[in-house]
Amino acid sequence: xxxxxxxxxxxxxxxxxxxxxxxxxxGSIVVEISNKGLDSLKDLLIQKAESSLVPIQLPQIEKTVHxxxxxxxxxxxxSIVIHTINVTSSTVxxxxxxxxxxxxxxxxxxxxxxxxxxxxxxxPISVSDHGNASIQVEGMEVGLTLSLKAVEGSLKVSLLxxxxxxxxLYIQLIGGTSWLYQGLVDAFEGKIESAVESAVSDKLSDxxxxxDSQLQSLPKEIPVTKTxxxxxxxxxxxxxxxxxxxxxxxxxxxxxxxxxxSGSGRRLLKSSSSCDGEDKMVKVSVRENVLESASSVYFxxxxxxxxxxxxxxxxxxxxxxxxxxxxxxxxxxxxxDISLDVSVSSFPVIEVENKQIKVKAPVxxxxxxxxxxxxxxxxxxxxxxxxxxxxxxxxxxxxxxxQLNDFKMSLSWSNIGDIHIAPLQTLALTTLRTVVxxxxxxxxxxxxxxxxxxxxxxEDAQILCTDDSWIVxxxxxxxxxxxxxxxxxxxS
Numbered sequence: 001x002x003x004x005x006x007x008x009x010x011x012x013x014x015x016x017x018x019x020x021x022x023x024x025x026x027g028s029i030v031v032e033i034s035n036k037g038l039d040s041l042k043d044l045l046i047q048k049a050e051s052s053l054v055p056i057q058l059p060q061i062e063k064t065v066h067x068x069x070x071x072x073x074x075x076x077x078x079s080i081v082i083h084t085i086n087v088t089s090s091t092v093x094x095x096x097x098x099x100x101x102x103x104x105x106x107x108x109x110x111x112x113x114x115x116x117x118x119x120x121x122x123x124p125i126s127v128s129d130h131g132n133a134s135i136q137v138e139g140m141e142v143g144l145t146l147s148l149k150a151v152e153g154s155l156k157v158s159l160l161x162x163x164x165x166x167x168x169l170y171i172q173l174i175g176g177t178s179w180l181y182q183g184l185v186d187a188f189e190g191k192i193e194s195a196v197e198s199a200v201s202d203k204l205s206d207x208x209x210x211x212d213s214q215l216q217s218l219p220k221e222i223p224v225t226k227t228x229x230x231x232x233x234x235x236x237x238x239x240x241x242x243x244x245x246x247x248x249x250x251x252x253x254x255x256x257x258x259x260x261x262s263g264s265g266r267r268l269l270k271s272s273s274s275c276d277g278e279d280k281m282v283k284v285s286v287r288e289n290v291l292e293s294a295s296s297v298y299f300x301x302x303x304x305x306x307x308x309x310x311x312x313x314x315x316x317x318x319x320x321x322x323x324x325x326x327x328x329x330x331x332x333x334x335x336x337d338i339s340l341d342v343s344v345s346s347f348p349v350i351e352v353e354n355k356q357i358k359v360k361a362p363v364x365x366x367x368x369x370x371x372x373x374x375x376x377x378x379x380x381x382x383x384x385x386x387x388x389x390x391x392x393x394x395x396x397x398x399x400x401x402x403q404l405n406d407f408k409m410s411l412s413w414s415n416i417g418d419i420h421i422a423p424l425q426t427l428a429l430t431t432l433r434t435v436v437x438x439x440x441x442x443x444x445x446x447x448x449x450x451x452x453x454x455x456x457x458x459e460d461a462q463i464l465c466t467d468d469s470w471i472v473x474x475x476x477x478x479x480x481x482x483x484x485x486x487x488x489x490x491x492s
Contacts, residue, residue: 029248029249029284029285029286029287029290030246030247030248030249030284030285031246031247031248031249031282031283031284032244032245032246032282032283032284032285033244033245033246033247033281033282034243034244034279034280034281034282034283035094035243035244036279036280036281036476037280037281037282037476037477038092038094038245039092040281040476040477042090042092042101043090044479050084050085050086050087051084053085053200053203053207054082054083054084054085055081055082055083056081056082056199056200056203057080057081057199058080058081058082058192058195058196058199059080059195060076060077060078060079060080061076061077061080061188061191061192061195062074062075062076062077063075063187063188063191065187067118071118071119072118073116073117073118074116074117074118075114075115075116075187075188076114076115076116077112077113077114077188077192078112078113078115079111079112079113080110080111080112080192080195081110081111081112082108082109082110082137082196082199082200083108083109083110083111084108084109085106085107085108085140085200086106086107086108087103087106088104088105088106088107089103089104089105090102090103090104093242094240094241094242094244094245095240095241095242096240097145097160098145098146098147098148098160098240099145099146099147099148099240099245100143100144100145101142101143101144101145101146102141102142102143103140103141103142103143104141105139105140105141106140106141106142107136107137107138107139107140108136108137108140108196109134109135109136109137110134110135110136110137110196111132111133111134111135112132112133112135113130113131113132113133114130114131114132114133114173115128115129115130116128116129116130131173131174132174133171133172133173133174134171134172134174135169135170135171135172135192136169136170136172137166137168137169137196138167138168138169138170139166139167139168140164140165140166140167140196140200141164141165141167142163142164142165142200142204143161143162143163143164144159144161144162144163144204144208145159145160145161145162146158146159146160146208147160148237148238148240148245149237150234150235150236150237150238153220153233153234153235154215154216154218154220154233154234155215155234155238155247156212156215156216157208157211157212157215158208158212159204159205159208159209162201162204162205162208163197163201164196164197164198164200164201164204165197166193166196166197169189169192169193171189171192218232219232220232220233221254224253227255227297227298227301227303228253228254228255228294228297228298228301229253229254229255230253231253231254232249233249234247234248234249235248235249236248253290253293253294253296253297254297255297255300255301280460280462280474280475280476281475281476281477282474282475282476282477283472283473283474284472284473284474284475285470285471285472286470286471286472286473287352287469287470287471288350288351288352288357288469288470288471290471291350291352291357292347292350295347295348295350296347299344299346299347299348304343304344305341305342305343305344306341306342306343307339307340307341307342308339308340308341308342309339317337317338317339317340318335318336318337318338319333319334319335319336319337319338319369320334320335322338324423324427325423325424325426325427326419326424328414328416328417328418328419329367329369329378329379329416332369332378332416333369333371333376333378336369336370336371337369337370338367338368338369338370339368339370339375340365340366340367340368341364341365341366341368341377342363342364342365343363343364343366344361344362344363345362345363345364345382346362348360348361349361351469352465352466352469352470352471353465353467353469354465354466354467355390355464355465356388356389356390356403356465357388357389357390357391357465357471358386358387358388358405359386359387359388359389360384360385360386361384361385362382362383362384362385363382363383363384363385364380364381364382364383364412365380365381365382365383366379366380367379367380367381377415378414378415378416379411379413379414379415379416379419380411380412380413380414381409381410381411381412381419381421381424382409382410382411382412383407383408383409384406384407384408384410385404385406385407386404386405386406386407387402387403387404387405388402388403388405389401389402389403389444390403390465391463391465391471392463393450393458393461393462393463393473393475394447395447396449396450396457396458396459396461396480397446397447397448397449397450398447398448398450398463399444399445399446399447399448400444401441401444401445402437402440402441402444403437404432404433404437407425407428407429407432408425409421409424409425409428452480455479455480456477456478456479456480457477457478457480458475458476458477458478459475459476459477459478460475460476461473461474461475461476462474462475
């Protein structure tokens, strides 16, 4: 039965998106999980986890029963085991009281060993016998209420209420007599029901405690690359509404092993934009300062610096190719190979606008002449570049298009005399528009596969940029590789 794992239907989907999204110090990521998302994941978990609750070993039961004509009979029930539990109907609801999970109409299959003994009323001898029995449990109902809290950046789950009720038992003896059957039913039916109810409730409580321990042990920072880590702490308690569960993540990009955890957060007003079409399982709203945080880390770690020495058409990296646009370079170093040191000189400015993301970045390009064993810097060109991109999701890939909005060049310094920027800018701008941007757009059109997380990926995802500085993605979730049961094993 999936009951012991029902909390995962709310929580692990949150964890799923912690690993997929990137966020900022004051909660720039809001994950909104719709009722459709909760229901779908709950059904999947029940399908995969009905066996996780069993087998359940119940304590033995013994009692002295008075049987007409025989007198007092000592009966012992042992090896009482619930082998299977089958769920036929379940619901999950959210509200101010917490997350309420209910299972109704569940059935269970059990076995046990019975034994009796009594002293014959008129003979000085003892009579005993033993055998097996199978039990069918029907009409079992289970309910539990959970609370979710953010405690020191982690998500804490607590069990507020838990109960189990058994409607009917059907006992089939293997061996024995009719008086024994009636004695068992009369004397032990209520005790077996109570034992089942208590055992299932205890198992659920243990499962919630185990889940909470696993959540507390989750890392609060995740390495994204060799350079940057992502803070995935929770800034505030999840908001439980009738139609969704909203989770706000802290998530500051920082150099590896130096992630800052904010001691207090403030709840942000999330984007009101909605994706087109039918309701999706998850809506993820990402604020523009997420991107600013990432670019800041990479800039401060000097990761926005590249040396260009090899290109598909290597004639670009020879002074002969530049003799018309930059004759001073060719005259000083005829037919010499060159390299380019490209670096972003200050923080890029990133703005999320309606249907696009705009980036403005100042770039310095140092031209180096390769003269035998020497690398000789000869000039530095400063470039102000303004580009925009329109992201979209195609299938299971992130795609889009790039547009060059503005491109300006100026001379920073030169060791080869005064350089006329106008012809150089014309050449560079023509190359960008006719070669570089179309090549990038071809790659963007092909898209980049969105990675799966423990065998689960996005389905029918939509992404849009809003004029209030949010990137909004709506998606369903579907299994793509390994089963969720394998994931549960991997984290246990």
